[in-house]
Amino acid sequence: MTAWSERMLIERIREASKGSADGLITSIGDDCCEIFSSGSFLISTDSLIDSIHFNRSFHPPHLLGRKSIAVNLSDIAAMGGRPRFVLLSLSLPENLEWEWIAAWLDGALEILNEYDCMLIGGDTVKSKELGITVTVLGEPVGDSAIYRTGAKDGDTIWVSGPLGSAGAGLALLSCDHLQPVSADKAVFDALLKAHLNPVPKIALGLALARSGHVSSMQDISDGLATDMAHICKASGVLALIHAERLPYLPELQIAADQLEMEIEDLILRAGEDYQLLFTVKKGQETLFRQSLRETEPGIFKIGEISSGNGVFLKKKSKIEEISFQGYEH
Template sequence: MAVLSERALISLIREASAFSAPGLIQGIGDDCAVFGSPEAGQWLITTDTLVEQVHFDRDWHPPELLGRKSIAVNLSDIAAMGGRPRFVLLSLCLPPALASDWLQCWLSGVSAILAEYGCVLIGGDTVRGRELVISVTVIGEAACNHILYRTGARPGDTVYVSGPLGSAAAGLALFQRAKKEGKSFEQWPKWQALLDAHLNPAAQVELGQQLALSGCVTSMQDISDGLATDLAHICHESGTGSVLYAERLPSLPSLDSAAIFLVQEKLDLLLKGGEDYQLLFTVPPDREKELERQLLSSPHHQIYPVGTIVEGQGVLLEKNDGTRSDITFQGYEH
């Protein structure tokens, strides 16, 4: 029997699910489901599951930082739709040999990030099993008529990202290299920013809300599976295509030397590396100056134009020599 890809599995589930229900505004197909009403308010809900040796490795991931990351990846989904996280549900599958000290440190990380973002843990579930599995659900709220979906991109829009790409993927590869060679995980201070990007990503909740309220953004999601794949999601849901420009993709300065050391193409890390959790969004050209003006009055750092929405379908990469290639869905696959 053929193994379904993640996209095929989601499509299968989507086709088998109800398309409407009272109060449901957005179901399967975006970073969050949306429900509610203009009178009662609109709510966002998202869930993610992290499995040991699939999504994390305790050999190098400190428990407190893993606790933070377990929550941050869900907060990023709320940020991607312009919402504010409010409540958290937490379910754990705990192996019998898991030390209580490790769990206490992990919970310390969870508590710290919940406090930083003003969230409250309201329930969950626990079970014993062979592998450590962490499942988190976050419920958020959003201003009515200011939720950003994947469906709004239009030909001519400029594609933006909110920060450097490829960092987390490079950090992961460095940890994997060190483990394979039996070396210390603390041997590369010059690449610490890349290691930190993998261990402790930030959810850009404040920026997401600013973009949603700006009136300038037509679509948005976060970059969890890589730029090429996540832009393809926006294009698929919006019924458009896109072109990315290789020379415009932002990165940390240390990515160049890390890519050489890892014997990986820097461009592959930029396009296909997952877990950057930058915001990916589209803006009509006649609204770009207004958005830049609004962001100048905030503490947020620079945003980066990296491509254009076009007629058609899929994602094309234009290299410095002008040649183009199809990179649709060339990112992380669960």
């Protein structure tokens, strides 16, 4: 176990930030960094705090480094943007091992590299509590970014992949009394990965933005019920979701049984799946399907937008309101 110093960390970050990128004028080493875009910049910032947003006892630092960046990249994906630059602000306890920090940083740099996104600055401070704040900048493609405000009566509602996986993964990892879990690790691998190492849907976000058929979008971080409600509130519309159309992995049912949780709770109300939730403009469904045929077969139509307010779930012949019944973080 090696003690860390600010100098070690800053040198590692400086080393990683070397090189040039389109639109980068000044990187680390001045009072500010300086960037340029011929269009607009999308910006988002997120803070993760030890023991609240992540659990170091089961989250390997390398994967946490990836996830710390991924959740921010997902915000750019949700606007139909391409990630470009990242700033890191790390609050690190004095007794944290250098090995942990180095592995975290390796994970963060690895995913940044995969998405051609550059670390250009930040800040490192000593603290009692481990905290990670990431600010990401991206650029919209297509005619404009995709906002939460554009859903209209007659649009259809879509989601980019299975729901509830990350919620189940977290529950499995948190329940150390559940002996079967470790034996069944391979069975639950996709669920565990969904929590530990979520994949930001950058390529799909870009394809959706370029298609011209998407009227509103956001990522699912607080659960479908809450995040759909955000779109409905911003757009002034009502969403009707069909329960039987909601996609989930087959092992979710096994996990729910073992965890004694309702599978519907996981699908509708668990957060952090980082799937894209979006609406397709009325009457453009066929064109939309054609435009996406090659890039992304795995998308699911789950409902329709109509006039009104709120999010409703249709299950067999019953309809119930589920607006904002999600995870708040």
